[in-house]
Amino acid sequence: MTLHHATVMYGDLPLTLSEAGKGRPVLLLHGGGGPRTVAGLAEHLSRSAHTIAPTHPGWNGTPRPDWLAGIDDLALLYLRMLHERGLTDVLVIGSSMGGWTAAEMAALDTTGIVTGLILINAVGVRIEGAPITDFFALDARAAAEHTLHDPDRFKADLASLSADQVAVQQANMATVRAIAADPYMYDPKLLHRLPRIEVPTLVLWGESDRIVTPAYGAAYAEAFGNARFELIAEAGHLPQIEQPEATFALIDAHLHGEE
Incomplete structure (x- = not known):
């Protein structure tokens, strides 16, 4: 199904959304690499499901207001969006x-x-003994080796990026640095709040991830009040790209209550 793209206003912020489908509402949030990293999953x-996939403010050339200065601001923005649209039972x-x-949401x-x-x-979150790799310290090759199970498989894709696409990626990383790098990639309060989250939670992890290791993921899952941890073989930081069939099957089962 083709996702429809629109820009909607939330206060002073134009928010870019991709949306399609019917059924339970699903809000799909991309990482630092931008919307392309979850495009296949969104489709x-x-x-x-009624799938809503925003482009975070500041990514892909979209505006980011000064007040959006942290991940908690992003979380509150999306909670407000869901509330104003009258959506309930959101995954x-x-x-x-x-x-x-x-x-955080x-x-x-x-x-x-x-x-x-x-x-x-x-x-x-910050997990003792399982630090988050400093992505900004890695060159392109090291970033691929830390992120992907099989970096050589995607070498041609990386080499085919145009100058404009590379510029977009660099601008996206600058936004990551602006809202998530101090402290680096974690909220000091979040780990202590996770036990109070009782909604059914599935934590998926590519077993070859060297940005955040499976040990980090298992500890993350353990901190929730009601979570299950699943490793995905032959995948790194983006299992939805490297192992889409296995990843989608686990997501579908959780979405439809078939676990």
């Missing part, structure tokens, strides 16, 4: 930094709009 979800799915945003939700979570190789 898949739209076949059986929030987030990849990497989007997973962090999803967890559940922690900040006071109205019960969020009734399920799926975190895919999420950042957002």
